[in-house]
Each structure stands twice: as C-alpha cells, then as structure tokens.
Amino acid sequence: MRPRISVVVVTLNEEERLRGCLESAAWADEVIVVDAESADKTVQVAREFTDRVFVQPWPGFAAQKNFGLEQATGEWVLSLDADEEVSPELRDEIRAALATATPCAGYRIPRRNIMWGRFMRHGGLYPDWQLRLFRRGRGRFVERAVHESVEVTGEVERLGAPLVHRSYRDISDFLTRADRYSTLAAEDWVRSGRRPRTRDLILRPAGRFLSMYVVHGGFRDGWRGFLLAVLYAYYVFIRSAKVWERTRLE
DSSP states (O other): OOOOEEEEEEESSOHHHHHHHHHHTTTSSEEEEEEOOOSSSHHHHHHTTOSOEEEOOOOOHHHHHHHHHHHOOSSEEEEEETTEEEOHHHHHHHHHHHHSOOOOSEEEEOEEEEETTEEOOSTTOSSOOEEEEEETTTEEEOOOSSSOOEEESSOEEEOOSOEEEEOOSSHHHHHHHHHHHHHHHHHHHHHTTOOOOHHHHHHHHHHHHHIIIIITOGGGGHHHHHHHHHHHHHHHHHHHHHHHHHHHHO
C-alpha cells in the first residue's frame, strides 16, 4: 500500500494564486491550509478544496509552517507556498518515488521560477533546488526571521520534475516584498552580532548584479533577466542599508 501524502500550504491574502496551487495538489491524500487572518477571500477559496483550514495570527514564516506540519497525518509531507504549483510531471514522479521502499528521508525538488509570464532559465534562478518533500516527523523548518528552510534528519535525494513558482506579480510586488524581507533579514543580521562595512553597501549589490546577469547568464533571458538582476541587487543594497542604519542608531 502506498504511503499517504499530506500537502501543507501557508497563506496570507493569496486569493488570486491559491486556487492554482490547490488545484495542482488535489491528488494528495490530505491538504492543509494555515492562513494568517487574510483580509481577502483566501479562506473561502481554501475551503473549496479542503475542510482542514486553520486560521491563526502570523507568528513568523518557520513557526507558521511548522504548525502546519504538526497538523499533517500523512507519512510524507509536501510543503508548498501559495504561489507554487505541482507540475503533472512532478506529481507522477512523487507517486513513483514513494511507491518504492526508499530509505531516504526527504527529496529536493527543482523549482521553475516564472517571471512576467516567462520561465527564467538563467541568472542562477534554475534549478533553484528546494527541500519540500520529506517524511513526517523527520523534517522541520529552521526558525529564522526570513528565508526559512527545512532541516531533515536522514538521507536526502533529488527528484527531476519541477515545482512551478509563479513569483512576483510585477515590480511593485517585488518592491513591497523586498522591503518586508530586507527588514527581517537585517534584524537577523543585527542579532547575529555581525557589523556592516562600507563594502556591504557597494560591493555586495554590485556583486549580486554581476553574478546574476553575467556569471549565471541572466542576459540570455533578455529584458527580464536584466530587470531581475537590478532588482535583486537593489534588495541586497537595502538589506545592507537597514543593517547599517540599525547599528548606527544603537
């Protein structure tokens, strides 16, 4: 008998993108949605697909996702964000992999980032490996302010089919999220005791642009590749600037 699979999704004001996510996960044995008190119709959309919808205040990325893991009952858990979709190829590969007597505890999945309607093949944005599928009880999200990741106890292997990531809606969406994430990242940086240097404001942003656009071939993605390299460099700059600001005010 094949093992049961639980899909866990955390949400906040995601009524536009959640439907695509949940439709792509409808094959799973259980779907769990943890919502952070959305002001839109996210909860209504979620309840069209599952009765396992939990609403609670936002405690942080890792804490919210770990709460979702605690609600899962399947032997395996697939953790998704609301802007991600399971491709048909990935669905079939997951089923095939878990049907075998695999000794591993988790799987990394390549993620296909879609920007302005196009799959970004370059700029270091693919394969963008994500550890999202793991045995229940063997994986847990690390408590960080932002850029949370899963730690799995045991062997981790790779799947080949992609997870589809329909990321930023537009430049305004990028800038809004960059402001929020850079604040959280700066707080982590300050708590770690690291002190900013002038080169963090100059060389780090320049290095991010050159890495994405030149070294990793972002120029091959045309104007999209250029814009993304500039935007990611901007994110690195404001993160460093916020660290600089906080340490100067201490």
